[in-house]
Amino acid sequence: MAHTALKTLILLSTAVAVLAQLPASVQDQNSITLDDGRTVRFKESNLCETTEGVKSYAGYVDIADDKHIFFWFFESRNDPTNDPITLWLNGGPGADSMGGLFDEIGPCKINEDYATTELNPNSWNNVSNLLFLSQPVGVGFSYGSKLDIELPIDETGTITAPARISVADYASVNSTEIAGDDAWNVMKMFYAALPEMAPEVKSKTFHMATQSYGGHWGPTFFNRFRKETQAMEDNAPFQVGALMIVNGLTDFRLQYPSFPKFAMHNTHGVHVNGIISAYMEFSLIMESYGCLALVDVCEQLWDLTNGTTIYGANRCQAAAEVCRNTVEMPFLAYTKRHNYDVRNSTVEPGEYHLPDARYTPYLNIPEVQQALGVDLNYTRGTNSEYLGSFGYTGDFVNPKLLKDLEELLDSQVRVSLWYGDADWVCNWFGGEMLALGTNYTNAEEFGAAGYAPLMVDNTHYGDTREFGNFAFTRIFDAGHAMPFYQPEAAFAMFNRVINGKDTATGEHDLIHDYTTIGPSESTYSQMKGKPKRSLQGSAKFRNRL
Structure with missing residues (x-):
């Protein structure tokens, strides 16, 4: 992109x-x-x-x-x-x-x-x-x-x-x-x-x-x-x-349910009305023809054929198109905001540089x-x-990607997911859902870890959930190209990861059972007096995992 x-x-x-x-x-x-x-x-x-x-x-x-x-x-x-x-x-x-x-x-x-x-x-x-x-x-x-x-x-x-x-x-x-x-x-x-x-x-x-x-x-x-x-x-x-x-897109099933939630509850105050949100949610969960139903069909065919048949590719392509057109795009059409940074308007010059x-x-x-x-x-x-x-091969909805991610984690490869919180197209709600929905050996311990502040030079740049070799970080006030917006934080995280240190502080050696301690939700909001409620507390979300 x-x-x-x-x-x-x-x-x-x-x-x-x-x-x-x-x-x-x-x-x-x-x-x-x-x-x-x-x-x-x-x-x-x-x-x-x-x-x-x-x-x-x-x-x-x-x-x-x-x-x-x-x-x-x-x-x-x-x-x-x-x-x-x-x-x-x-x-x-x-x-x-x-x-x-x-x-x-x-x-x-x-x-x-x-x-x-x-x-x-x-x-x-x-x-x-x-x-x-x-x-x-x-x-x-x-x-x-x-x-x-x-x-x-x-x-x-x-x-x-x-x-x-x-x-x-x-x-x-x-x-x-x-x-x-x-x-x-x-x-x-x-x-x-x-x-x-x-x-x-x-x-x-x-x-x-x-x-x-x-x-x-x-x-x-x-x-x-x-x-x-x-x-x-x-x-x-x-x-x-x-x-x-x-700000990666890995799994439609885990990440696309974030769009209706982000459209109503993102921390930058760029929200749709209830009608648009309801349409997005219905398009997501509608039986047979909704986004998740079509993703189901794609995944079933992929499991049978390993994504090698034209029919299977067509069904996966159809799932991607329906998910995009009915779940992702209404927010952009309604708000006229940039898909890589919701703080920016697409019809007039924005305050935030792209x-x-x-x-x-x-x-x-x-x-x-x-x-x-x-x-x-x-x-x-x-x-x-x-x-x-x-798109023609249905690669956007390829379910094998999540399995590769899980294999890496179970092989003790260190994986860090970083999401700028002003991005729409690969938003951090979806990144959090991806991290919590990844099914690997230590998934329960990762889900139980709290959020610790990401600190660089005494500045709070974001929040990190980390257990052992897996971490998810929300970076405040950053769009899709996160290092462009927060270069100091991006470099600090990179330096810590490649040198075997914890993401949040860089002060601890990352051992197999290292865990962050803190609240279960990242609640910082750019809107005064309106902390954001994390998705993982939702019964609907838990039922989708």
Whole structure:
């Protein structure tokens, strides 16, 4: 999920209009041929991360003749030899991780001139090596093939400029599982090339952080990585560490019941009337034709066929469409608020700033493209073709994702769920329901844990429920791209997680029976005198688990 298409088009049009030329051929690119004959191409980049002595590399992992995955790797500012590697993925499906790099957790921010950068003091490469991938193939600078075309650069489409764009077979990567196959190939090849490309980086500890549709990517990719590396034993390229999911969508059954509740009781005071709320609730629970009833059918067919039949895919696609159109969308239509930040109106300028995708024109600067080793124009932050191809297979409602999450937890992998509390599309009520509804060995102990304040530099940024290797955190006053809104809190949580400390304070070693102590509900409200009532006390909610 990404920025508006109109803003992206405007930014792209500005960049292409200025350049009005095709990207130049890449010069002086290194190429590593691996044992299986496949290649990793890269250049040492001097962009974005300008801290003295800190290196970065960008290029392509050529996993197949028609799959060339763009990467940008930043060494740690602290200790690149011993610090872990963390993979960041944006969601979508089809949202480019360049959004996470420039707007959220990467080493730099792009200035208002769209051409220069400044260092980000809260970059996650303060304590970890950082890897960003543009995936699936065809997203961002990743490509299957290249096409030279004329792109419209005005609103009427009559004025054009030459551009070279990425092309891919979008129907060939149309599920989280298939995307996971490609991700595993990328990681194997990346680690195989690492000793030659970045010889100082030695750590075998690997973490993953992901956002939005990353609620799909995270459980499936990371569980796949866990199984593959365990099977390889001493020959494994890395060992999985922690998984962090930011405002993620993982399970329709657990998360969609949150929409009617959030519409009436969110803590920002943006509420629908009783009629709209009743319609959303009825659409959720209506027998046979409601959201949850159709999710039931999808899950039953998925269990029988493993999501491999056209009929099953159609039923899952139908469930997703009904849930979105009748349970999710009425709030947005009624309130005219932004789906990524309910504090912002969609009809007039808002008080709260949204990520603005300055990276689109920046990545079309010829010198930037040459430094990154690309000869493509950067056309958009989100590839909408993947919304269609993943929707067609019913992947949005894939029930296996929750099972992957539960397997990770039962395998003692640390999992942290973080939700900004102003987001609508992946709201924190649903995140809480997901956390409490995850059925793993210590689910009862996790549910019994209280909320502890998330404290960073004596500031209360949110509330955390944590038991052992599982945590859920609500972050106050943050939208969908949570690290953009609360960078200090996001960095502190990340630092604590990868260093084995508790999320709320960072003062305690995380042992298997560590638990947070506090109230059973996160009651902070941005509305004066109106604390929010948590969902888990609802008998209706308990009956759905």
